[in-house]
Amino acid sequence: MFLSHLAFFLSAIGFILFIVRSNKQEPFELFLTFFSFLFFSSLGVWLYLDYYFSDQSLRVLDFYGIINENFALLAPVFCAALFGKSVPKIKILQYFGLLILIGVGFAILHLLIAQDETEHLIFYPTNKNMRINAAVQLTYNITLFLLFLYYLRKINVNKGPELFDGVYKKVFSILFIVYYILDNFFFVAILVYFNNLQVFKQMYYITLVSNFIMTLLIITLAIYTNWLFLITRFKRKWQKDYNKNENILILENKPFILSNHGDKILNWNNFKQNQVNEHEELITNVESLEFLTKTEKLYAALQPFNLAHKELADLLSVSLRTIETNFYRLRVKLRKEGYTEDYPYQQNKD
Structure with a gap:
């Protein structure tokens, strides 16, 4: 319980750090901020389900969690694809619209597959169609992971006009590669250990640890993205005042x-x-x-x-x-x- 609450608290910090400079962000950074919000809100939803209303199915929150995950899997692809590009606001809105359309579409597909007489949660052993949903989601995950790697390789750090130097690319890459791998691992485990409740309990603890690691990576990226500007501005002002006052x-x-x-x-x-x-x-x-x-x-x-x-x-x-x-x-x-x-x-x- 402590780790769940700690991960949620840290994810909130990461999201706050991202929105500090929301009015000055590049197009790809808008999707970074969106991802940090999705991760923060998803941890909040599952914390609510696990510790406060564990005796209820809460299908609305379950469906929101699926939508949220599909959005979060798409966001890194747009981050990598839009890096270094000057995109009009209307085009950015179109990209966000496309992301929402695809994410909601796959979530509805999951909901349709999961419908049975029990109407249990979509990704839970009591739902007899969970394995089909897991296979669909895994296909979706792998496709987006390959797209992300494709756009990531096209980013040239030597030609990047802004923050995207080698260190930044490394942090950025690690964050999303870890995210995709952990998510894929979860659905592979569902397919392999479909009826094993004991394995599901172990996966729950693994997910807690992975969420905590993800929050640390998000905070690291948020600091590098949003605080570099503020540190530089403060240092420049301090140096200017120092030189002026000391006349040196x-x-x-x-x-x-x-x-x-x-x-x-x-x-x-x-x-x-x-x-x-x-x-x-x-x-x-x-x-x-x-x-x-x-x-x-x-x-x-x-x-x-x-x-x-x-x-x-x-x-x-x-x-x-x-x-x-x-x-x-x-x-x-x-x-x-x-x-x-x-x-x-x-x-x-x-």
Whole structure:
């Protein structure tokens, strides 16, 4: 009972963390938020069934649980398929409509299959048609799992404009692969041990543990998705106030001024070509940081100019969130390699 309540409580935290930035989310993040809500609500439904009204069949909640699961299995496919795509709001609504249509359709199919004279819960041993439903659901699960893996492989972390770097993709992948595997395991067990109530009781405890693991993964992904922006913004504000109050701006007597300021900056090579005459020392210094990618070198070179992030977003033709994310990645890598986070990027002495 404690583990069930703990998993429900943690899933609520994960959902709250996802909705913190709901007004700034990318299309694929909307489906992430939707998934976290589905997982949170499903834990609430089964907690209600198991511990508060265990003596009632509650067919409405049972049917909702099936709809909820079918939605949750579809959401990761849309997350992976929509990553990195700019999608109009009307199109997003259409995708959500498609998700709801498919999810409800399969739930109704389950309900029709499960109808018998006893009218017991859909996935419970007392329902004589449960095995048929389990086979249908397993087919549905495997199909969506393969679709998810297909779209996941198409995501190129080197071309991703936003948060989707290698670490994020790893957390994202682990979360949903674990979810699909656990769900498939449940229905395989139903097919193999159809009449074994003892096995069903063991599966119940396994499900509790798996739900707890899933909540931890959801919270991890939620923190990485939603709090990176806030941490970066707070750090930037703190640094700005500190520099202003202490008057210790690096090379303050020789301010960096961006030449050809009205032009767009296409990439690192384009920046070097346009700025080499005025800022040769800066470019040479940054170019020597061989552990940085070309994109990271561009942001390392732009940092000393103290341009507003909105100005940089216009200059580079990217979103504000991309600017914040790339500066965050740059500072993380500089720290990891033992360099200071600000120009002239000197190595820290032990």
